[in-house]
Amino acid sequence: MKDTLFYLVIYDLPDSEGANKRRKRLHKLLSGYGKWTQYSVFECFLTAVQFVKLQQQIEKLIRPVEDAVRIYVLDAGSVRRTITYGSEQPREERTIVY
DSSP: OOSOEEEEEEEEOOSSHHHHHHHHHHHHHHHTTSEEEETTEEEEEEOHHHHHHHHHHHHHHOOTTTOEEEEEEEOHHHHHTOOOSSSOOOOOOOOOOO
16 A cells, blocks of 8 residues: 555553453454554554544543553564564555544
8 A cells, every 4th residue: 555654552441341442442443454463552554544543543442541452653674674573574464544
């Protein structure tokens, strides 16, 4: 895809009934935007419009006083310089937004 950036989304939610429900919804949401690579890590190649939509959906879903979500914005050079062990290099795949 053209005009995309690479985003690394990492989240940590507490272990409670409410947070577990939010975690499942967050995982499903992020699955529509990128690839699940580790327990609470997603790699996403997104356009600017997709990224804004994702941010809005995350902000509606989480509770900032309890939950933590970090999004790292990386350029194409960062993707090429990524070192992986035991998995494949990040590669752009088709984004399916729900």
